[in-house]
Amino acid sequence: MKSHVLFFEQVDRSSLPYVGGKGANLGELSKAGFPVPGGFCVTTYAYKDFIATSPEMDSLLDELNAMDPNDLNQLRKLGERIRTHLQKLEIPAQLRKEILQAWESVGKEYAYAVRSSATAEDLPTASFAGQQDTYLNIKGQDELLQSIHKCWASLFTDRAISYRSKNRFDHRQVYLSVVVQRMVNPEVSGILFTADPVNGNRKVVSIDASFGLGEAIVSGMVSADLYKVKDGKIIEKNLSEKKIAIYSLPEGGTVKKDLPPEQQSKQALTDEQILRLAELGKRIEKHFGSPQDIEFCIEKGKIFVVQSRPITSLYPLPDIPQEPLRVMFSFGHVQMMTDAMKPLGISVLRTILPKTVLLEAGGHLFVDPTEVLRTKLGRKILPKAIQHIFDEALSQALREVIQRPEFLHVPPKPGFVQSARRFAAPIIKDVWKNLWKRDPKLAKSKVESYMQKKWTEIREDLQGKSGAKRLETVQYQLSILGKSVFLQNLLPYVICFPISFIMLKKLLGDVKELYQLNKSLPGNITSEMGLQIGDLADLVRELPEVEEYLKHANDQTFYEGLLHVRGGERFTRAFEVFIAKYGHRCPGEIDVTRPRWREAPTLLVPAILGHMRSVKPGEHRQKFVQGEQEAQEAAQRILDHVGRSGLKSKWIKRLMEVYRHMGGLREHPKYLLTLILDECKKAIMAEAEELAKKGVLQQTEDVFFFTLDELIQLSKGEFKQDVSSLVAKRKEKYEWHQTLRPPKVMTSEGEIVTGSPRKGDFPKGALVGTPASAGVVEGKACIVFKPEEAHLNEGEILVAPHTDPGWTPLFQSAKALVTEVGGLMTHGSVVAREYGIPAVVGVDDATKKIKDGQMIRVDGNQGFVEILRDENE
Structure with missing residues (x-):
């Protein structure tokens, strides 16, 4: 017979x-010798045998699994039915006997804590903490059995049902054990986190403590003292006013007591106890191999551990040493793509950029610029560059870390400065020539000629190859992209755009004409893409049957269906011309696993229909011409202001030309990257089809869950692991990664650094970000998480987590732009200025704080958003 009762010493x-x-x-703690009060577990076999006595339980569980988790009324009713039903069931006699024998073995003279322990609880990725019930200071056999009975029923509390449903746990597959643990009567209790639960620092132990039982802290009745320890030293003490405490009663149960005034502000733990607890916590963490959330009690000076569970709220760390201190920033935030990535997408980008610089954590990528920031020049230049180009808050957070003594006192690796100089010298020389010597008007033809050459070279290299050889060619071509293609050949042109802007700002001050120079930049390949979307929309206006077809089209029959619609052939010709040039693009396009427009043409439909709703025929082209004229007039006003002669005037005129023409090239490197990625994707998918035909992969899309190295091994037949189970595990892990929110800046200790918010005289309640495009407008907020799901109407303000070139089609329709991520030179900001719409970027939690349909005011001059009223007010 399977055991109904197991003592702690029998369990791991x-x-x-x-x-x-x-x-x-x-x-596990008991076996390892940690100070745990004795006790036993009433196992899940006992629970199963208990519910097996019910003839109704199967049908009730079926109802529960079929229920809509968002229907709270049904959830409450069904949960109450199940709990009532279970509490009416009798505990089988044999089971009752075994429980009481265990209780007598530990000592029936003691009081006990009776706690629910579900099989989907205290897991590395889902804590389920507090979802089932706990009963304290239980005395006597009747009260013990009654508490166990209640714990079984508590598997179906409303909160437990809801939590399981939202985390996709099958109710039928979650079982309950009951932990029966001898109570201690503590003077002090608390919770110890072996990593800081607020900022994630793995080296900081955080302790909450108060008098009496820990239930007062857990239930929120009392504000506990907070102590923090790092490297064996107390670094913070925050003593609270502890007005009440919960104590055990001699006859059983608990009582809430008011503490005497002299005890309320007293330090609950001595310094010696704080350090002992921190050391104990780190030993427990080492035993479990992950940061722990530990409940402790102190009785007559002795520390007892009554629970330890993984801290599930911490963002995962990359696989690097915690010391010496390093700092990383989110690659997704600077690339306007903060979604989790599948293994192939990560592998491709870590092939293009060095793996030592581009790190993976939690399905997201982080850039490690530590070695650069360990140099004096790097500390001066890089945060400023990030502030101007990417994100102000990110820059502030970096500055905060690099000023710390533990960062400053570590020199860069030997030889790093010399190799960095050798690498940077020719790039700097090229940048200087582009700024002051070369004709900016010729830059576009030079860059595009190089791009065409490189793209052709890669296509030809991949042609005629198959199997592992084709994948190895993909890997090689990607490996030389970062340094030789982008940094050495394209960066010297593109970097002149922000540099010339910074120099103009220094020479002119923060004048509004400077921002108007950004309008309708010549040769911007992404802006031209947006204009062509507008052309397609204007064509659809003339073809009402095509418009109706597009509303219901699907990717599999997209082109075939157009053949049966009046005007379909005409639209198809125009659409195919667009796809030939831009079909390799899409939202989140640097992730090779994302579907391209050529693969999923319906992704473009919302942009086309949205343009028709919100932009008049031909207006997009007229606006572009108007933007060119406004930029020229702004340049003339600047020159009139500084004068037409003199060295300063000459510099400014030159820098304005560089700014306009190099600004028009800022999207070219990403255009080339997406072209190359698409060629590589075609090669990878061709191999995936072969692997699927051979039965190695169940379906071609499973290829996204392997790295490039693993795919080459698969193709060679050298892959040693079970493919199906590995894919299943990685799909499950990817689902978890999608729930994570990557921090902008993180240290090697796991600390999430947010930086100080921008200060200013802002209206009360304003959401503050970075001013990215001038102007003040009011309108309805349209919250958009995916551009293919957008439904923008005339006069609406686009509010999004971020934007990249795949979002460009929506800009024609938006009245203004608000994003959670971004800086002055990121995609959304530049395009907003080009289109002349106000923009505020880097607004934390904008998509949560602003509700769809709310009237908001966007102040692109000062960089804030005001929520005015709801749509229905």
Whole structure:
């Protein structure tokens, strides 16, 4: 017979299916010799045997799994039915006998804590903390059995049902064990986190403590003292006013007591106890191999551990040492793509850029510029460059870290400065020539000629190859892109755009004409893409049947269906011309696993229909011409202001030309990158089809869950792991990664650094960001998370997490732009200035704080957003 009762000494982490998360962790602690009060677990076998006595439970669980988790009324009713039903069931006699024997074995004279311990609880990725019930200071056999009975029923509390549903746990597959643990009568209790639960620092131990039982802290009745320890030293003490405490009663149960005034502000833990607890916590963390959330009690000066579970709220760390201190920033935030990526997408980008610089953590990528920032020049230049080009808050957070003594006192790696100089010298020389010597008007033809040559070279290299050889060619071509193609050949042109802007700002001050120079930049390949979307929209206006067809089109029959619609052939010709030039693009386009427009043409439909709703025929082209004229007039006003002669005038005139023409090239490197990525994707998918035909992959899209190295091994037949189970595990992990929100800046210790918010005289309640495009407008907010789901109407303001070139089609329709991510020179900002619409970027949680349909005011001059009223007010 499978055990109904297991003592802590019989349990370890492998026992989780029988004793749940709490029970498994307590058993593991007991076996390892940590100070755990004695006790036992009533196993999941006992629970199963208990509910097996019910003839109705199967049908009730079926109802629960079929229920809409968002229907709270149904959830409440069904949960109450199940709980009532379970509490009416009798505990089988044999089970009752075994529980009481265990209780007598530990000591029936003691009081006990009776806690629920579910099998989907205290897991590395889902804590389920507080979802089931706990009963304290339980005395006597009747009260013990009654508490166990209640714990079983608490598997179906409203909060537990809701939590499982939202985390996609099958109710039928979650079982309950009950932990019965001897109570201690503590003078002080608390919670110890072996990593800072607020900022994630893995080296900081954070301790909350108060008098009496820990229930007062957990339930929120009292504000606990907060102590922080790092490297064996107390670094912070925050003493609270502890007005009440919960104590055990001699006859059983608990009581809430008011503390005497002299005790309320007293330090709950001595310094010696704080350091002992921190050391104990780190030993427990080492045993479990991950940061822990530990409940502790102190009785007569002795520390007891009554629970330990993984901290599930921490953002995962990249695989690098915590010391010496390093700092990283989110690659997704500077590339306007903060979604989690699949392994192939990560692998491709880490092939283009050095793996030592581009790190992976939690399905997201982070740039490690530490070695650059360890140099005096790097500390001076890089944060400024990031502030002007990418994100002000990100720059502030970097500055905060690099000023710390533990960062400043570590020199760069030997030889780094010399190799950096050798690498940077020719690039700097090229940049200087582009700024002051070469004709800016010729830059476009030079860059595009190089791009065509490189693209052709890669296409020809891939032609005629198959199998592992084709994948190895993909890997080689990607490996030489970062340094030889983008940094050495394209960066010297593109970087002149922000540099000339910074120099003009220094020479002129923050004048509004400077921002108007950005309008209708010559040769901007992404702006031209937006204009051609407008042309397609104008064509659809003339073809009402095509418009109706597009509203219901699907990707599989997109072109075939157009053949049966009046005007379909005409639209198809124009659309295919567009796809031939831009079909390799899409939102989040630097992720090779994302569907391209050529693969999923319906992704473009919302942009076309949205343009028709919000922009008049031909207006997009007229606006572009108007923008060119406004930029020329702004340049004339600047020259009139500074005078037409003299060295300063000459510099300014030159820098304005550089700014306009190099600004028109800022999207070219990404255009080339997406062209090359698309060629590589075609090669990879061709191999995936072959692997699927051979039965190595179940479906071609499974290829996205392998790295390039692994795909080459698969193609050679040298891959040693079970493919199906590996894909299943990685799909599950990717689902988890999608729930994570990557920090902008993180240290090697895991600390998330946010930087100080921008200060200014802003209206009360304003959402502050970075002013990116001048102007003040009011309008309805349209919250958009994916451009293919957008439904922008005339006069609406686009509010999005971020934008990249794949979002460009929406800009013609938007009255203004608000994003959570971005800086002065990121995509959304530049395009907003080109189109002459106000923009505020870098507004934290904009898509949460602003509701769809709310009237908002966007102040692109000062960089804030005001929520005016709801649509229905």
